[in-house]
Amino acid sequence: MTFKKLILKIHLWLGLASGLIVVILGITGCLYVFEEELRPLVHDYYYVDQVKNKKLPLSQIIEIAKNANQNQHPKQSLSGCRIINEDDRTVIVWFYEELDKEAFWYWNKYQNTYLYVDPYTGKIKEYENYNSEFFVFVRMLHQTLCLNSDIGDPIVGTATIIFIISLITGLILWWPKNKQAAKQRFWFQWKSTTKWKRKNYDLHNILGYYMMIFALIIALTGLVWAFESYDKGVQWLLNGGKTYEKETLVSDTTQYSKKNPTDKIFTSIRQSHPKAKSYYLFIPKENDSLATYRTFIRYKSRFEDTSTEFDQYTAKPLKTVHYKDKNNGEKFRFLNYDLHVGSILGFPGKVLAFFASLICTSLPITGFLIWWGRNNKKKKISI
Template identity: 55%
Template sequence: MVKKYLRITHLWLGLASGLIVFILGVSGCLYVFEEELRPIAYADHYRVEGAKKEPLPVSDLLKTAEIALGKESPVSSIVIYNSNERSYMFRSFPDKPVAHKLWYWEGIEDRQDAFVNPYTGEVLKIKNSEFEFFRVVMWLHWSLLLKTEIGQPIVGIATVIFVLSLITGLVLWWPKNKSAAKQRFWFRWKTGTKWKRKNYDLHNILGYYMMVFALIISLTGLVWAFDWFENSVSWVANGGRTIESVQETITSDTANFSSNIPTDLVFEQVKKLYPNAVRYLISIPEDSLSAQTVHVKFSSRFDDTTIYFDRYTGEQLKTIGWNNKSNGEKMTFLNYDIHVGSILGFPGKVLAFFASLVAAGLPVTGFLIWWGRRKKERGYKKRKNTSKKTLNEKNKENPYAQNSRSKFGANGEGNNVKA
């Protein structure tokens, strides 16, 4: 009886969230390898011919990018990969972002990116990154291409429902005995195995093996969907304590005011300090007090570092690394890497890819199971109604048989009527 109600609950949970889970799973599969696929898909402006000579000064390349982008699109950050085969990317964010009205396409921001060859100074391409394929996929995954305030709660609720369906699915999957368990852990298909059986096994067996990973992906996704969930994760990580994150304001000394930003000096310092980094993201100060920030990205997330410099002198003001964060901040910091599997390197991304693929397939295979059973039940009822109709027609044709059945009973043994 319990399993009957669990099966009904599992069915309606799947029907309620199936379409959204499918979209999230497919978009997750596409986005998990975006760092590896972008240089391949956009090789014409992401890659440059490997050069033995030293790259041009960052300040000179910055001026080139500023001219190419124009005054309406001031450079806000520079992305430099620690490779002699990658171009420099100069990113421009609008001062006043356009608010998304409802759909993603109704509020496109003018986010221009300039890709510059660091050895020749040639501008390889200027493009609006809002139209870039992987960014659109990211927004589809983030909020279904809806305004964040609308799409994020929908994604979050669908994810909660999906988590519940995984749990109910595990209870329904659990074998009663050893004999039943033999068919639950692996495919036992033969030449004549029907597609319905194969679909059933795909839903149950793949769902079982990927359940833990699907749960991890789902729960890390909920960190972005709901503030209360993020706060709860931080609270648990901090040992049941609420530690407020204090954002220290780090400023430059205006006594050394200069119109020139020592970007070259800053970049040289960072390269000497962290020669094995994967990439450097250099921010351009927004105003006269802002410090120049450099985010240093490593292959291991635990080594990522943020350094603040005085925008006038290039003096190092503060360094924030892994050890400077509370446990709650560490969990939030690692959330993206856990979500996409990159915390385990490339194998982790492969695992996240297949977990997302299986998650996308569960609503499909589950729907086919439900639809097949529904058709079977309808066919049974139809055959039952047809047989009743045929019997009634026969009784009409032979009223004596009908009277005999009523008088002598269904088995012709009489109804205990006295003679």
């Protein structure tokens, strides 16, 4: 067996083994890449009924949501809220409950409820079951095949590794022997007489070649969520072989107060970051006296994003971290999602990621048709 025949066998059988999962990942990737733009278009409860002069205090909005959710989901605990820095947007308050760590499907492992509150009137616009929301379902199908992450992550991660090997072996098979062969492999040379088998073969080879680098970026960044060891290993490598311990901050329990610090904290971050895209507040659990009040300020550019931790009793800022303050591994991890969906390059990057995912979806299909066509040739009948 020659080297190329061996590579062909590897390419073929690995492609057949992972093809179905790659198709699922590709289709869901295409759908999810524009989720940030599509969600406000399909969910009218993202917007208020009418913009007024004055909004309710954030602590009051959270309390309204807490009381409303308590009647329907008494076991869920308040987890956080998001305030989008636009006058016509509702405030999102979410609640969390762990159901079964060992559950087979992701929706049986935990339950989140998102309440969308009109900040002017306090009206609950929507009770959203997070697990059944369309884009959440698409993301979980993409990330874990809707399985518990302990089960789904290794399956998706292994299929992704196989896909990476298939891309490399595919490039070896594509590599032309001479200039004449190269002409047919860089672009389509179709004529009116070109048969569908040839067209299918060119779609597999030529599109695969041009999208290979982008497909590799998508696959390699996707592995970060599939394998914790890979995630840590990449960060360790980028940090020059150093491991950084994460600093744990605690609130000062000697300053205990029943006064709600939410409004003071929100006023502080809004005044410090008036041009932010949105503000996230992660509220400490009631039974966690040492926890800090974490906030995250999101900008249009990820390089401007900032996080600040506050004392949950005094609302005193404990630590603020900007992108430039992170080590190399943390910087990569912070930008990994943007690299994965292409948003690191803005909207054009998302369009590029969309077409890369679409072509990745097509590769197992066109590859299967090549294999099927070669193994099911019509035999000529001799007379």
